[in-house]
Amino acid sequence: GQQVMQIPQYQHVQEGEDFTTYCNSSTTLSNIQWYKQRPGGHPVFLIQLVKSGEVKKQKRLTFQFGEAKKNSSLHITATQTTDVGTYFCAGRQGGQNFVFGPGTRLSVLP
Amino acid sequence: SAVISQKPSRDICQRGTSLTIQCQVDSQVTMMFWYRQQPGQSLTLIATANQGSEATYESGFVIDKFPISRPNLTFSTLTVSNMSPEDSSIYLCSAGTGGGYEQYFGPGTRLTVT
Numbered sequence: 001g002q003q004v005m006q007i008p009q010y011q012h013v014q015e016g017e018d019f020t021t022y023c024n025s026s027t028t029l030s031n032i033q034w035y036k037q038r039p040g041g042h043p044v045f046l047i048q049l050v051k052s053g054e055v056k057k058q059k060r061l062t063f064q065f066g067e068a069k070k071n072s073s074l075h076i077t078a079t080q081t082t083d084v085g086t087y088f089c090a091g092r093q094g095g096q097n098f099v100f101g102p103g104t105r106l107s108v109l110p
Numbered sequence: 111s112a113v114i115s116q117k118p119s120r121d122i123c124q125r126g127t128s129l130t131i132q133c134q135v136d137s138q139v140t141m142m143f144w145y146r147q148q149p150g151q152s153l154t155l156i157a158t159a160n161q162g163s164e165a166t167y168e169s170g171f172v173i174d175k176f177p178i179s180r181p182n183l184t185f186s187t188l189t190v191s192n193m194s195p196e197d198s199s200i201y202l203c204s205a206g207t208g209g210g211y212e213q214y215f216g217p218g219t220r221l222t223v224t
Contacts, residue, residue: 033212042202042215043153045111088152090213097143097168098213100153 002027004091006101014109019079021104023072023089031092032065032072037103038085046074079108112137112205114216122222123193130189131219133203138183141206143213144176146199153202159186193223 003026013019023032031050035043047056049065049072056063062075072091076083086105090098113136123129133142142159157165157178165178180186190197200220204213 035213042218043213045212045214048208048212097155097158098211099155102152 004101019076029091033090035088112214116216120220128191135184135205139205143204145202
Protein backbone atom coordinates (compact mmCIF):
# COMPACT_ATOMS: atom_id res chain seq x y z
CA GLY A 1 0.00 0.00 0.00
CA GLN A 2 0.89 3.63 -0.19
CA GLN A 3 3.54 4.76 2.29
CA VAL A 4 4.60 8.26 3.18
CA MET A 5 7.83 8.88 5.04
CA GLN A 6 9.25 12.03 6.55
CA ILE A 7 12.71 13.03 7.66
CA PRO A 8 13.96 14.06 10.05
CA GLN A 9 11.82 12.72 12.87
CA TYR A 10 12.99 15.48 15.19
CA GLN A 11 14.77 18.76 14.63
CA HIS A 12 16.08 21.19 17.21
CA VAL A 13 17.10 24.61 15.94
CA GLN A 14 18.18 27.89 17.42
CA GLU A 15 15.73 30.70 16.83
CA GLY A 16 16.66 32.42 13.58
CA GLU A 17 18.03 29.29 11.94
CA ASP A 18 16.38 27.72 8.93
CA PHE A 19 14.52 24.41 9.00
CA THR A 20 13.59 21.90 6.32
CA THR A 21 11.51 18.73 6.48
CA TYR A 22 11.26 16.23 3.65
CA CYS A 23 8.38 14.00 2.66
CA ASN A 24 8.80 10.95 0.42
CA SER A 25 6.20 8.64 -1.05
CA SER A 26 6.61 5.12 -2.34
CA THR A 27 4.19 5.94 -5.16
CA THR A 28 3.38 8.88 -7.41
CA LEU A 29 0.98 11.26 -5.73
CA SER A 30 -1.89 13.21 -7.23
CA ASN A 31 -1.50 15.89 -4.59
CA ILE A 32 0.15 16.52 -1.26
CA GLN A 33 -0.88 18.55 1.73
CA TRP A 34 0.99 19.94 4.72
CA TYR A 35 -0.38 20.33 8.23
CA LYS A 36 1.00 21.81 11.44
CA GLN A 37 0.07 20.54 14.87
CA ARG A 38 1.05 22.55 17.91
CA PRO A 39 1.68 20.68 21.16
CA GLY A 40 -1.70 19.79 22.64
CA GLY A 41 -3.53 21.02 19.57
CA HIS A 42 -5.09 19.54 16.48
CA PRO A 43 -3.65 19.48 12.94
CA VAL A 44 -4.11 22.71 11.00
CA PHE A 45 -4.13 22.74 7.20
CA LEU A 46 -1.28 24.76 5.73
CA ILE A 47 -1.27 24.18 1.99
CA GLN A 48 -1.93 21.81 -0.90
CA LEU A 49 0.36 21.18 -3.87
CA VAL A 50 -0.95 19.62 -7.05
CA LYS A 51 1.39 20.29 -9.97
CA SER A 52 4.74 18.70 -10.68
CA GLY A 53 7.55 21.02 -9.58
CA GLU A 54 5.13 23.39 -7.88
CA VAL A 55 6.51 25.89 -5.39
CA LYS A 56 4.32 27.89 -3.03
CA LYS A 57 5.26 30.40 -0.37
CA GLN A 58 3.50 31.54 2.77
CA LYS A 59 5.55 34.28 4.43
CA ARG A 60 8.61 32.43 5.80
CA LEU A 61 7.36 29.00 4.67
CA THR A 62 8.25 27.57 1.24
CA PHE A 63 6.62 24.38 -0.01
CA GLN A 64 7.85 22.32 -2.97
CA PHE A 65 6.40 19.37 -4.85
CA GLY A 66 8.95 17.26 -6.67
CA GLU A 67 9.07 16.88 -10.43
CA ALA A 68 8.19 13.19 -10.16
CA LYS A 69 5.40 13.97 -7.66
CA LYS A 70 6.87 11.49 -5.19
CA ASN A 71 8.44 13.91 -2.76
CA SER A 72 7.88 17.28 -1.17
CA SER A 73 9.60 19.65 1.20
CA LEU A 74 8.72 22.38 3.64
CA HIS A 75 11.35 25.00 4.37
CA ILE A 76 11.05 27.61 7.11
CA THR A 77 13.35 30.62 6.93
CA ALA A 78 14.55 32.23 10.15
CA THR A 79 12.53 30.12 12.56
CA GLN A 80 10.62 31.69 15.42
CA THR A 81 9.35 30.14 18.64
CA THR A 82 5.85 30.23 17.17
CA ASP A 83 7.00 27.67 14.58
CA VAL A 84 7.24 24.98 17.27
CA GLY A 85 5.11 21.93 16.53
CA THR A 86 4.89 18.83 14.43
CA TYR A 87 4.69 19.17 10.66
CA PHE A 88 2.86 16.43 8.79
CA CYS A 89 2.69 15.83 5.09
CA ALA A 90 -0.27 13.90 3.72
CA GLY A 91 -0.15 12.32 0.29
CA ARG A 92 -2.97 11.20 -1.91
CA GLN A 93 -2.74 8.66 -4.70
CA GLY A 94 -5.46 9.00 -7.33
CA GLY A 95 -8.91 9.00 -5.76
CA GLN A 96 -7.79 7.35 -2.57
CA ASN A 97 -7.77 8.95 0.85
CA PHE A 98 -4.81 10.90 2.16
CA VAL A 99 -2.08 9.03 3.98
CA PHE A 100 -0.29 11.03 6.67
CA GLY A 101 3.43 10.82 7.17
CA PRO A 102 4.87 10.25 10.65
CA GLY A 103 5.63 13.95 11.09
CA THR A 104 8.69 16.03 11.93
CA ARG A 105 8.73 17.52 15.39
CA LEU A 106 10.37 20.94 15.45
CA SER A 107 11.61 22.62 18.58
CA VAL A 108 13.00 26.13 18.49
CA LEU A 109 15.37 27.29 21.20
CA PRO A 110 15.10 31.00 21.99
CA SER B 111 -12.57 26.70 5.64
CA ALA B 112 -14.78 25.05 8.23
CA VAL B 113 -15.06 25.16 12.01
CA ILE B 114 -15.40 21.79 13.69
CA SER B 115 -16.56 21.07 17.21
CA GLN B 116 -16.38 17.76 19.04
CA LYS B 117 -18.03 16.41 22.16
CA PRO B 118 -16.87 15.26 24.62
CA SER B 119 -13.42 16.81 24.74
CA ARG B 120 -12.22 14.00 27.01
CA ASP B 121 -13.58 11.04 28.88
CA ILE B 122 -12.43 8.24 31.13
CA CYS B 123 -14.33 5.03 30.52
CA GLN B 124 -14.38 1.55 31.94
CA ARG B 125 -13.40 -1.50 29.98
CA GLY B 126 -16.31 -3.09 28.14
CA THR B 127 -18.40 0.06 27.82
CA SER B 128 -19.03 2.21 24.73
CA LEU B 129 -18.56 5.91 24.05
CA THR B 130 -20.13 7.99 21.30
CA ILE B 131 -18.24 11.02 20.04
CA GLN B 132 -20.10 13.77 18.23
CA CYS B 133 -18.69 15.98 15.49
CA GLN B 134 -20.45 19.14 14.28
CA VAL B 135 -19.38 21.27 11.32
CA ASP B 136 -20.48 24.88 10.92
CA SER B 137 -21.26 24.42 7.22
CA GLN B 138 -22.29 21.66 4.86
CA VAL B 139 -19.33 19.58 3.74
CA THR B 140 -19.01 16.71 1.34
CA MET B 141 -16.44 14.67 3.21
CA MET B 142 -16.08 13.85 6.89
CA PHE B 143 -13.39 11.61 8.32
CA TRP B 144 -12.54 10.01 11.63
CA TYR B 145 -8.93 9.57 12.75
CA ARG B 146 -7.12 8.12 15.73
CA GLN B 147 -3.91 9.63 17.04
CA GLN B 148 -1.74 8.24 19.80
CA PRO B 149 0.22 10.92 21.70
CA GLY B 150 3.33 11.83 19.75
CA GLN B 151 2.26 9.75 16.76
CA SER B 152 0.80 10.38 13.35
CA LEU B 153 -2.83 10.23 12.34
CA THR B 154 -4.44 6.95 11.37
CA LEU B 155 -7.61 7.11 9.31
CA ILE B 156 -10.40 5.00 10.78
CA ALA B 157 -13.13 5.64 8.22
CA THR B 158 -14.83 8.04 5.88
CA ALA B 159 -18.28 9.01 7.09
CA ASN B 160 -20.65 8.96 4.12
CA GLN B 161 -23.87 10.91 4.24
CA GLY B 162 -26.86 8.67 3.88
CA SER B 163 -24.90 5.44 3.52
CA GLU B 164 -22.57 3.17 5.43
CA ALA B 165 -19.14 4.47 6.34
CA THR B 166 -16.08 3.29 4.42
CA TYR B 167 -13.59 1.70 6.80
CA GLU B 168 -9.82 1.48 6.42
CA SER B 169 -7.97 -1.78 6.80
CA GLY B 170 -7.89 -2.88 10.41
CA PHE B 171 -11.08 -1.08 11.45
CA VAL B 172 -14.53 -2.67 11.44
CA ILE B 173 -18.06 -1.40 11.77
CA ASP B 174 -18.88 -3.54 14.81
CA LYS B 175 -16.09 -1.89 16.77
CA PHE B 176 -16.41 1.65 15.38
CA PRO B 177 -19.97 2.25 14.17
CA ILE B 178 -20.33 5.62 12.47
CA SER B 179 -23.37 7.65 11.63
CA ARG B 180 -23.74 10.62 9.33
CA PRO B 181 -27.35 11.69 9.15
CA ASN B 182 -26.67 14.96 7.29
CA LEU B 183 -23.91 17.10 5.76
CA THR B 184 -22.92 18.81 9.01
CA PHE B 185 -22.92 16.08 11.67
CA SER B 186 -21.36 12.72 12.36
CA THR B 187 -20.84 10.39 15.31
CA LEU B 188 -18.24 7.75 16.03
CA THR B 189 -18.89 5.09 18.65
CA VAL B 190 -16.03 3.18 20.23
CA SER B 191 -17.62 -0.10 21.30
CA ASN B 192 -16.68 -2.65 23.94
CA MET B 193 -13.66 -0.60 24.87
CA SER B 194 -10.35 -1.95 26.07
CA PRO B 195 -7.27 -0.04 27.30
CA GLU B 196 -5.82 -0.36 23.78
CA ASP B 197 -8.55 2.01 22.59
CA SER B 198 -7.10 4.81 24.71
CA SER B 199 -6.20 7.51 22.22
CA ILE B 200 -7.19 10.87 20.78
CA TYR B 201 -10.03 10.65 18.28
CA LEU B 202 -10.28 13.41 15.71
CA CYS B 203 -12.92 14.18 13.16
CA SER B 204 -12.23 16.27 10.11
CA ALA B 205 -14.21 17.88 7.34
CA GLY B 206 -12.94 17.84 3.78
CA THR B 207 -13.50 20.96 1.71
CA GLY B 208 -12.34 22.18 -1.65
CA GLY B 209 -11.65 20.10 -4.70
CA GLY B 210 -8.62 18.48 -3.13
CA TYR B 211 -10.37 17.99 0.19
CA GLU B 212 -8.30 20.21 2.42
CA GLN B 213 -9.12 18.88 5.85
CA TYR B 214 -10.15 20.93 8.85
CA PHE B 215 -9.88 19.11 12.13
CA GLY B 216 -11.91 19.23 15.30
CA PRO B 217 -10.16 19.71 18.65
CA GLY B 218 -10.22 15.98 19.34
CA THR B 219 -11.59 13.71 22.04
CA ARG B 220 -9.07 12.29 24.48
CA LEU B 221 -10.27 8.87 25.54
CA THR B 222 -8.80 6.90 28.43
CA VAL B 223 -10.03 3.37 29.05
CA THR B 224 -9.34 1.86 32.46
